[in-house]
Amino acid sequence: MSVRALETTTVTSLVEDAAAAPSMHNAQPWRFRFLRADDAFQVYSDLERAMPRADPTTRGLHLGCGAALFNLRVAIAHAGWAAVTELLPDPADPRLLAVVRLTSPTLTDDGPEEDLLPLYPAIARRHTSRQPFTGEAIPEAIKDSLSAAALLEGVRLAFPDVWHIHTLLDLVHDAEGRDDMDDAASEELRRWTRVGPESEKTARDGVPEYAFGPRRLYGRGTVRDFAGRGLVPGRATAAFEDAPQLAILGTVSDRPRDWLMAGQAMERVLLEATLDGLATSLTSQALEWPELRWTVRDPQSAMGFVQMVLRLGYGPAGPGTPRRPVDDVLEIV
Incomplete structure (x- = not known):
């Protein structure tokens, strides 16, 4: 199976996992573009969701987009593909934060993506908890x-x-x-x-x-x-x-x-x-x-x-919070 066999439903699922990431005030300040010809995901910042008062430098926005990028890497590894990630690939376009290129439909035994596989189940389980925690010390x-x-x-x-x-x-x-x-x-x-x-x-x-x-x-x-x-x-x-x-x-x-x-x-x-x-x-x-x-x-x-x-x-897990529809954050070209 070639990398180009990636179906629209799979691309959508990968971005859905990426968008489960936390972001400041749950603003979800990211956009994704999948380039079929290049077998690559582009991750963009969505500056319309910036917070001029709390985050004037967009540092927090970048943190949220970085978290979404990491989830995308984990989801790609879970789907079985090897990939390489390049940060800020175009100095002329600072909104383009990263490119993730699929390089092979099969993970190698010693590739950097292998250590991402065990993390995948936690993407759906991780939620911010604003509840009190117990006094039990973390080992x-x-x-x-x-x-x-x-x-x-x-x-x-x-x-x-x-x-x-x-x-x-x-x-x-x-x-x-x-x-x-x-x-x-x-x-x-x-x-x-x-x-x-x-x-x-x-x-x-x-x-x-x-x-x-x-x-x-x-x-x-x-x-x-x-x-x-x-x-x-x-x-x-x-x-x-x-x-x-x-x-x-x-x-x-x-x-x-x-x-x-x-x-x-x-x-x-x-x-x-x-x-x-x-x-x-x-x-x-x-x-x-x-x-x-x-x-x-x-x-x-x-x-x-x-x-x-x-x-x-240690304490109760937080509830899931709303997410933008994938169609709002994903473009496939």
Whole structure:
């Protein structure tokens, strides 16, 4: 069977898996094009889904697109094809973030795609959890495997010590206060929330009310409250962790290529964590304020730039959130 035997239904399925990736406010800021003549997927950014207030540099947008790119790589490997990925292949078109070329209909025993195969079941299972986690400690062996997973994508994942975690929690609290006082930030958040039964039914993107999780009664959880300044009738309250288990994902440099690498590493870590039985969520509030982002890093670490803070632990998995129809994000030419 040749690579060109890839049917439209298969292409659609691969992109559907790719689009299961997390993105800031579930904006899903990606588009895909499959070039039949070249046996290649192109991954584009969708700048209409950018967030000028929270993400003016589009760093967060690139992270989400990188996560979708990683899911695409996993799905292609699961389908049995070998592929090579090139980041930012056209300097004249910065919206073109990556090209994934199918090179063979058969994976080799020692190819780089082989280690992606076990991750495939986690694509459908991974969901952001905004619920409280238990106090059960994550074993060191699992932490080591997650750090190794990030390294496979050329990115570092570190687990901060107690002092650094307290600093991170203070920075998140600071960012939450700034967001509450910023009308533009509140309006942008409202744009990506879906409140009410009718809105939830028709939602194709954004964060629906059922995925907000409970309102924090006390504790130092790092979960963003998507209700913002509004009140959601009947919403439960809960006690969150006093000492959440956090990890920071970072790169040496801070350019679009680094952001794409970090997005792929982030998704690899999230999928690995899901297979390990962990619940996960992402924390970017403090990273959205430039004056706070620099202080998120550990000054004694070689990590130059923090790209994401991950909250990991044992607890209920989050619900699935809406996805755009594949026809809206895929073009086959």
